[in-house]
Amino acid sequence: MSERSERIAGIGGPLPELVVLRLARPYLKRLVGAGLLAAATEFAGLALMATAIWLLMTAAGQPPLDRLTVAIVAVRALAVSRGVLRYTERLAGHDAVLRLVTDVRAGVFDTLATRRGNPPRSGDALSRLVSDVEAVQDLLLRVVVPAAAAGLVSVLAVGLAALVSPPAALALAAGLLVAAVALPVLATALTRRAAAEVAPLRGALATDAVDLTHGAADLAAFGATSDALATAGRRARRLARLERRLAALGFAVDAAGVLVAGLTAGAVVYVALGAGVDEVLVGVLAVGTLAAVEIALALVGAARQWTGLRAGLARVAHLLAADDAGRAETAETAETAETGPSGTPAGGRSFEPTPSVRFDRVTVRYRNGAPAALDGFDLELPPGRRVAVVGPSGAGKSTLAAVLTGAVSPTAGRVTLDGRDVAAHPSQELPRLVGGLLAEAYVFHATVRDNMLLGRPGADEDALLTAATAAGLSDWVRAQPDGWDTVVGEEGGQLSGGQRQRLALARALLAAPGVLVLDEPTEGLDPVAADRVLASTLAATPAGRSVLLITHRLSGLAELDEIVVLDAGRVVQRGRHAALVATPGWYRDQWVLQQAAEHGYLALSG
Numbered sequence: 001m002s003e004r005s006e007r008i009a010g011i012g013g014p015l016p017e018l019v020v021l022r023l024a025r026p027y028l029k030r031l032v033g034a035g036l037l038a039a040a041t042e043f044a045g046l047a048l049m050a051t052a053i054w055l056l057m058t059a060a061g062q063p064p065l066d067r068l069t070v071a072i073v074a075v076r077a078l079a080v081s082r083g084v085l086r087y088t089e090r091l092a093g094h095d096a097v098l099r100l101v102t103d104v105r106a107g108v109f110d111t112l113a114t115r116r117g118n119p120p121r122s123g124d125a126l127s128r129l130v131s132d133v134e135a136v137q138d139l140l141l142r143v144v145v146p147a148a149a150a151g152l153v154s155v156l157a158v159g160l161a162a163l164v165s166p167p168a169a170l171a172l173a174a175g176l177l178v179a180a181v182a183l184p185v186l187a188t189a190l191t192r193r194a195a196a197e198v199a200p201l202r203g204a205l206a207t208d209a210v211d212l213t214h215g216a217a218d219l220a221a222f223g224a225t226s227d228a229l230a231t232a233g234r235r236a237r238r239l240a241r242l243e244r245r246l247a248a249l250g251f252a253v254d255a256a257g258v259l260v261a262g263l264t265a266g267a268v269v270y271v272a273l274g275a276g277v278d279e280v281l282v283g284v285l286a287v288g289t290l291a292a293v294e295i296a297l298a299l300v301g302a303a304r305q306w307t308g309l310r311a312g313l314a315r316v317a318h319l320l321a322a323d324d325a326g327r328a329e330t331a332e333t334a335e336t337a338e339t340g341p342s343g344t345p346a347g348g349r350s351f352e353p354t355p356s357v358r359f360d361r362v363t364v365r366y367r368n369g370a371p372a373a374l375d376g377f378d379l380e381l382p383p384g385r386r387v388a389v390v391g392p393s394g395a396g397k398s399t400l401a402a403v404l405t406g407a408v409s410p411t412a413g414r415v416t417l418d419g420r421d422v423a424a425h426p427s428q429e430l431p432r433l434v435g436g437l438l439a440e441a442y443v444f445h446a447t448v449r450d451n452m453l454l455g456r457p458g459a460d461e462d463a464l465l466t467a468a469t470a471a472g473l474s475d476w477v478r479a480q481p482d483g484w485d486t487v488v489g490e491e492g493g494q495l496s497g498g499q500r501q502r503l504a505l506a507r508a509l510l511a512a513p514g515v516l517v518l519d520e521p522t523e524g525l526d527p528v529a530a531d532r533v534l535a536s537t538l539a540a541t542p543a544g545r546s547v548l549l550i551t552h553r554l555s556g557l558a559e560l561d562e563i564v565v566l567d568a569g570r571v572v573q574r575g576r577h578a579a580l581v582a583t584p585g586w587y588r589d590q591w592v593l594q595q596a597a598e599h600g601y602l603a604l605s606g
């Protein structure tokens with residue numbers, strides 16, 4: 001970690017604004033300079049209005065020109081200097097703030113890259129880096145600097161008005177207090193709750209987008225797509241509602257600001273006239289008041305900005321304060337996880353009867369003219385039958401699973417469940433009839449429990465334990481300090497490949513569809529573990545349920561009712577293990593090779 005980011009990461013503190021201001025310490029001189037320049041700009045504007053109105057009202061009396069010369073020059077000088085001052089103020093402010101934001105962004109990157117524990121989810125991390133770090137920039141440029149300038153100019157305006165008429169200055173001070181204190185406090189109070197909800201909602205929506213995209217296949221496989229989409233839709237609608245409410249409140253507060261400016265100017269004129277102030281100076285006071293209140297109203301905008309920035313600032317500050325952030329992050333992800341990946345709904349799911357499956361001359365061609373991935377495939381899978389499909393890579397095994405689960409439609413032939421085409425089954429019913437562990441299962445950045453509950457929402461702890469034990473995951477879960485509530489990291493990044501596979505298998509076993517499809521369930525496990533997990537998986541599947549096991553390992557298939565050997569989409573052998581091992585062909589050759597390889601492995605590892 002760089003020295004700069006160490007400095008950043010070491011900062012804690014209760015208020016995120018204080019964390020940011022402490023980070024800004026090296027750039028304090030530049031920021032104070034920017035604040036003074038901003039005040040000078042606003043003051044030049046105020047003075048320009050007051051001088052111009054004095055000039056107009058005095059000129060109306062047609063005095064000798066030399067009485068007006070100074071004012072004419074002053075108007076020109078103020079008009080020019082206001083532009084120059086605004087430019088230099090922007091330059092100085094942005095220079096300081098962009099340096100600071102570079103520090104903060106580097107610190108956030110460092111913290112994200114090096115932290116242990118739960119890394120934030122990519123959607124969430126991205127929104128932090130983009131919008132939350134910009135909150136630091138906005139806090140200084142749109143809140144602190146303009147608020148300081150407005151405060152300073154208000155004090156100056158009251159002081160100058162007091163030179164003309166102390167009672168009028170009192171009226172001005174009262175109006176400025178309403179504009180600079182009461183209205184901002186009101187605006188903050190009205191918008192705080194909605195604004196605090198907006199930033200986490202944006203983070204959650206970004207996360208939904210990641211889950212819906214990366215986990216689309218698994219959500220579909222477990223029939224959870226519509227629930228996940230509904231959850232994301234609910235969040236998007238809530239966000240839109242909140243933003244509309246914030247905008248409406250903003251308009252109302254702006255209108256109140258205009259009213260305050262008018263009333264204050266009226267009060268100042270009334271008091272000044274009553275105090276016998278010269279009419280030209282009353283005009284100057286009136287226009288000066290309007291200009292001063294408008295400058296003070298910048299504080300309403302600043303307060304609104306500040307309310308909107310607080311949540312983002314807090315996230316950056318917590319992230320940078322490494323130790324605190326670790327804890328906060330854990331709490332936050334645990335909270336997200338409570339609702340399940342993409343808001344998996346709770347509630348039990350009843351089991352469906354096992355359908356009778358029939359593949360009838362099924363051919364699948366992914367592209368016109370391409371060789372068939374499946375070519376005239378036939379298979380009967382009555383309830384309770386257990387069939388393995390084996391064959392070389394690219395033989396069409398995963399295509400078979402895809403056709404059965406409805407992910408791919410046959411180019412020719414039919415796949416039926418109880419005589420009805422797979423495609424004719426409603427998509428929310430199909431996963432209960434056929435499903436399981438498909439190729440490249442997605443593991444969500446949630447707890448072990450919620451990853452499993454995607455398979456069967458509402459399942460109790462006993463059911464979780466039974467499925468996890470069959471998949472060989474329960475010992476690992478027990479060894480974790482958080483047990484079922486262990487968060488597995490983005491795409492299961494905090495699990496080993498084998499653990500990820502066991503978790504996906506446990507989820508499939510918990511889902512327990514009528515026909516359990518297992519595509520390479522022991523992928524990534526060593527031979528001993530693979531044999532054990534396959535045996536316990538088959539043992540854990542109730543007798544009335546069918547199994548379609550896709551595997552490249554031929555070990556542990558002796559108990560299965562049928563083994564189908566595929567090659568280039570065609571069935572080249574079929575039968576039981578004992579018969580196939582006794583017959584010359586791909587199966588026997590592969591069996592011999594695998595046995596030799598695994599015995600060699602066992603000899604070496606033993």
Ligand SMILES: Nc1ncnc2c1ncn2[C@@H]1O[C@H](COP(=O)(O)OP(=O)(O)OP(=O)(O)O)[C@@H](O)[C@H]1O
Pocket residue numbers: 366367373391392393394395396397398399400552
């Ligand atoms: N989505 C797809 N688009 C185009 N072709 C595909 C697609 N999926 C599979 N194929 C092709 O279909 C054939 C069968 O692929 P499939 O994935 O079913 O084989 P497999 O037996 O499961 O292989 P492996 O054991 O390597 O997973 C291959 O030639 C493959 O290139």
